[in-house]
Amino acid sequence: xxxxxxxxxxxDDKKTRIINASMQEFLAGYKKASxxxxxxxxKISKGALFHYFGTKEQLYAFLIDYSxxxxxxxxxxxxxxxxxxxxxxxxxxxxLVKKELSVRFxxxxxxxxxxxxxxxxxxxxxxxxxxxxRDSVFEGIYTRADxxxxxxxxxxxIIIEIISYTMQGYVQSVTAxxxxxxxxxxxxxxxxxxxxxxxxxxxxxNALRLVFYREGxx
Amino acid sequence: xxxxxxxxxxxDDKKTRIINASMQEFLAGYKKASxxxxxxxxKISKGALFHYFGTKEQLYAFLIDYSxxxxxxxxxxxxxxxxxxxxxxxxxxxxLVKKELSVRFxxxxxxxxxxxxxxxxxxxxxxxxxxxxRDSVFEGIYTRADxxxxxxxxxxxIIIEIISYTMQGYVQSVTAxxxxxxxxxxxxxxxxxxxxxxxxxxxxxNALRLVFYREGxx
DNA sequence: AAACATATTGACTAATCTAGTCAATATGTT
DNA sequence: AACATATTGACTAGATTAGTCAATATGTTT
Numbered sequence: 001x002x003x004x005x006x007x008x009x010x011x012d013d014k015k016t017r018i019i020n021a022s023m024q025e026f027l028a029g030y031k032k033a034s035x036x037x038x039x040x041x042x043k044i045s046k047g048a049l050f051h052y053f054g055t056k057e058q059l060y061a062f063l064i065d066y067s068x069x070x071x072x073x074x075x076x077x078x079x080x081x082x083x084x085x086x087x088x089x090x091x092x093x094x095x096l097v098k099k100e101l102s103v104r105f106x107x108x109x110x111x112x113x114x115x116x117x118x119x120x121x122x123x124x125x126x127x128x129x130x131x132x133x134r135d136s137v138f139e140g141i142y143t144r145a146d147x148x149x150x151x152x153x154x155x156x157x158i159i160i161e162i163i164s165y166t167m168q169g170y171v172q173s174v175t176a177x178x179x180x181x182x183x184x185x186x187x188x189x190x191x192x193x194x195x196x197x198x199x200x201x202x203x204x205x206n207a208l209r210l211v212f213y214r215e216g217x218x
Numbered sequence: 219x220x221x222x223x224x225x226x227x228x229x230d231d232k233k234t235r236i237i238n239a240s241m242q243e244f245l246a247g248y249k250k251a252s253x254x255x256x257x258x259x260x261k262i263s264k265g266a267l268f269h270y271f272g273t274k275e276q277l278y279a280f281l282i283d284y285s286x287x288x289x290x291x292x293x294x295x296x297x298x299x300x301x302x303x304x305x306x307x308x309x310x311x312x313x314l315v316k317k318e319l320s321v322r323f324x325x326x327x328x329x330x331x332x333x334x335x336x337x338x339x340x341x342x343x344x345x346x347x348x349x350x351x352r353d354s355v356f357e358g359i360y361t362r363a364d365x366x367x368x369x370x371x372x373x374x375x376i377i378i379e380i381i382s383y384t385m386q387g388y389v390q391s392v393t394a395x396x397x398x399x400x401x402x403x404x405x406x407x408x409x410x411x412x413x414x415x416x417x418x419x420x421x422x423x424n425a426l427r428l429v430f431y432r433e434g435x436x
Numbered sequence: 437a438a439a440c441a442t443a444t445t446g447a448c449t450a451a452t453c454t455a456g457t458c459a460a461t462a463t464g465t466t
Numbered sequence: 467a468a469c470a471t472a473t474t475g476a477c478t479a480g481a482t483t484a485g486t487c488a489a490t491a492t493g494t495t496t
Binding site (some may be wrong): 224262263264265266269 | 476
Binding site (some may be wrong): 006044045047048051129 | 443444445446447
């Protein structure tokens with residue numbers, strides 16, 4: 001990626017500002033994104049942006065590459081290590097990782113999704129691969145899941161779906177909480193607090209274990 | 219709403235085309251929405267749109283009003299009648315209603331959310347009320363829910379959360395399926411099919427009943 | 437300190453896009 | 467045929483666009 005060496009040589013704070021401002025702006029679609037808005041939000045000059053990236057299209061392409069790399073390295077690959085036979089633990093671990101990523105790059109998952117759907121740029125093989133990769137993570141979880149932990153009178157598929165949806169819902173809450181907390185200037189607003197979620201989640205986890213696992217495996 | 223009589227006098231097909239094209243375009247935010255894109259998508263002339271609505275701002279205001287009315291009349295009020303003591307049935311009924319609405323106006327819920335977050339227009343009391351209304355629906359469900367149906371060794375709050383998230387996840391799948399199915403020209407694409415979801419959902423519903431309800435109430 | 441190299445700025449531009457207009461046409465009604 | 471209304475799309479003045487570039491700031495080497 002020596003093409004973007006000028007940008008990559010910047011200090012982390014500036015890089016993050018530019019990346020987040022750009023991702024946020026590109027959520028509206030490639031065409032509707034305005035470089036003027038990006039530089040205003042990132043607090044850099046117009047000239048600087050084009051000095052780093054050359055064109056708007058190259059900036060967009062960079063963001064896609066960069067997001068894919070990050071998601072791949074810091075989410076998917078990491079996920080691979082985390083997967084255990086206990087599906088509840090696996091999905092929860094995955095959720096925490098996703099939350100961490102969303103604190104650093106609040107729009108990264110939305111950006112990749114939007115880029116995937118946009119089609120303003122010729123579909124890159126990398127983008128195409130995303131859908132399959134995401135599936136493969138869950139496939140990894142499921143194929144390694146130890147179904148014998150589950151009770152027998154409900155189809156494993158159903159159990160997994162209920163667990164997945166519940167986790168998914170929780171992750172959304174926790175992520176929203178974490179993102180809000182990270183960008184917050186600690187006004188008097190009333191919020192639930194991240195730790196409260198963690199505690200509550202543990203009780204949810206216990207409930208799921210209680211109702212879906214066999215007696216001996218709870 | 220006599221202000222928009224010219225528009226309201228149109229035949230349903232044209233009205234729907236204009237509403238859906240507009241909602242879709244306004245998803246990007248009030249400023250970024252282009253009336254040129256709207257008329258192109260809705261297949262009407264530029265002049266016609268401004269004949270109906272006067273200005274872009276009035277179109278936006280109309281859409282907010284109209285969406286709120288529809289959601290209120292065809293979702294929230296209807297929901298009020300559907301609510302039973304059996305929370306599983308309540309949430310599922312609600313989901314079906316939401317799905318029906320999403321078939322007619324695929325972007326209506328996203329549009330209202332985006333309008334709520336946008337802040338391009340002065341915050342109308344109606345928009346402000348939305349958040350509370352939405353909460354009140356679920357409040358209605360929960361306050362009327364018969365907790366005595368549940369098993370005693372898990373907090374009702376946890377049970378309700380798991381059920382809610384599961385339903386929510388399923389509604390999302392079903393809605394996506396219904397929207398895709400409605401706009402589909404029946405190519406050779408492989409899809410799960412709406413009925414398959416219904417059948418699968420019934421099994422999920424049974425599973426939830428089995429694990430969360432007391433023995434006598436299953 | 438002087439000379440050089442590179443990073444950053446923001447005013448500037450030509451091209452495009454914007455909301456909104458309006459004379460012309462189409463459609464329907466009496 | 468005379469009138470009323472619905473609809474069109476070319477048109478405009480002003481805003482926004484991606485991208486440029488001379489000028490300035492910052493840092494490094496001699």
